Amino acid sequence: MTSTSKYLSAEERRAMAVKAVLELAAIQNPGEITTTEIAAHMGLSQGGIFRHFSSKDEIWRTVMEWVATELHSRVARAAESANSPIFSLEAMFMAHVAFAIEYPGVPRMLFGELPKTESTPAKIAVASLLERYGKLLTLKLEQGKSCGEVDCSISTEAAVALFVGTVQGLIIKAVLFGDVGHLRQGAPEAFALFRRAIRKSI
Amino acid sequence: MTSTSKYLSAEERRAMAVKAVLELAAIQNPGEITTTEIAAHMGLSQGGIFRHFSSKDEIWRTVMEWVATELHSRVARAAESANSPIFSLEAMFMAHVAFAIEYPGVPRMLFGELPKTESTPAKIAVASLLERYGKLLTLKLEQGKSCGEVDCSISTEAAVALFVGTVQGLIIKAVLFGDVGHLRQGAPEAFALFRRAIRKSI
DNA sequence: CCAAAGAAAGCAATTGATAACTTTCATTGG
C-alpha cells in the first residue's frame, strides 16, 4: 500500500498538485503562486511539474474543476439530507459556509478570477457551478412556495441572488479581515434573516 | 482657459492617472494593468509616470483613496436625502449600485485586492470604508427600530452584513457575467427582499 | 522689462528581477 517507490504515477502527482495549490492559496495570494512554489510544496523541481501538466493554466483548470465538483456535491448532499425545503436551504447554506472554512484558499482563488475579462476556464467553471447551484436553489424555493413555507409573491430569482449574496457577503468579510470566525459566528444569524425575507407573511 | 501648454502640473497628472486607471480597470484585469499602459493612456512615457508617483503602489493607493472618498460621500448624501430610515437605506442601496454601474472597474479592483494576505494600503482603505459604511447603516437601522419601521428583534449587525452582502452579491453576478444589466434590473428586487428581512412582523 | 538661471516635466534607453516554460542529461524501475 505505502508505495516506497521514488516515482509516483501521473494521477497521484496531479492530485498532489491540486492539494498543494489549495494549501498554498490558504496562506498567500493565489495569483502570486508560482510553479516553483507548487513544485517545492509537492517535493518536485520546478521543471518537473510540466511532465504532468502542459501549462500553468492547466493546473488552475484542474484545481477549479475539483472545487466546482466538490462544492456542488457537498451542497447537493446537504439539500437531500433535510426533509423540508426551508431546512434544505439551511443545510445548503451551512454546507457552503463549512466548505469555505475548510478550504479558505478557495474564495481567495475565486475572487482572484473575477477581475479577469477573458473567459478563462476557471471563470467558466465558476459560472457553471453558480448556474447549477442556482437551479438547486430555485427548485427548493419553488417547493417551499408549494408547501407554504415560502411566500409566493416573492421573486424566486431575487431570492436565489439574495441567498448567494448572503453567503458571499459573509465570505468577503472573513477574507477581508482574515478571520474565519466571522463566518462560523455570522452564518446562523445571516440565514435567519434570509429566512425572514422569504417566509410567508401573515 | 484651455491650457495649451505641453507640460502639465503634478496635480493634474495625478488626477489623470486616477482616471486612466479607472478606465483601464473597466475593460481589463486591474491586476494586469502595467505602468506602460497607464502612461500611454494619459499620453506620457512609461518613465514619465515616476515624476509624479514614487512607485506603482502609490498609484494604487491614490486610486483607492479616491474611490473610498467618492463612494462614501455619495452614499452619505443619499442617506441624508430621504426622510425616513427605510427610505434612507433604499437610497444608500441605490447609490452604491449606481456607483458600481458608473465605475465598473472599481469592483474588479476591490475583488483583486481581497486575495492578498498582506495588509496593503488598498485593503486598509477598503476595510476603513466598510467600517464607516457599516456605522452609517447601523445608525439608520437603529433609527428604524425606534420609529417602528424595523423589527427590534433582529440583530443590527447581521442586518448590516445582509445589506452589504446583498449589494456585493449583485455586483459579483454582474462582474462574473460581464453584464451591468443584472445590476440595474436586480437592485430594486434585491432591496425589496432585504426590506422584508428587516421589517416589523405583524 | 527681460534675459539668464534653475526648477520641473518629459523621453528614450537601460537595468535588474522574476516568471513561465524548455532543454539536456542523469536515474530509476520494470
Add this chain to the structure above:
DNA sequence: CCAATGAAAGTTATCAATTGCTTTCTTTGG
C-alpha cells in the same frame, strides 16, 4: 535495456524602476 521520471541549468519575455539627457516653464536680478 529503455521508457518514464526527475533535476539542473538555460531561454525568453515582461515589468517596475532608474538614469542621462532634452525641453518647457517660472522666477529673479539688473
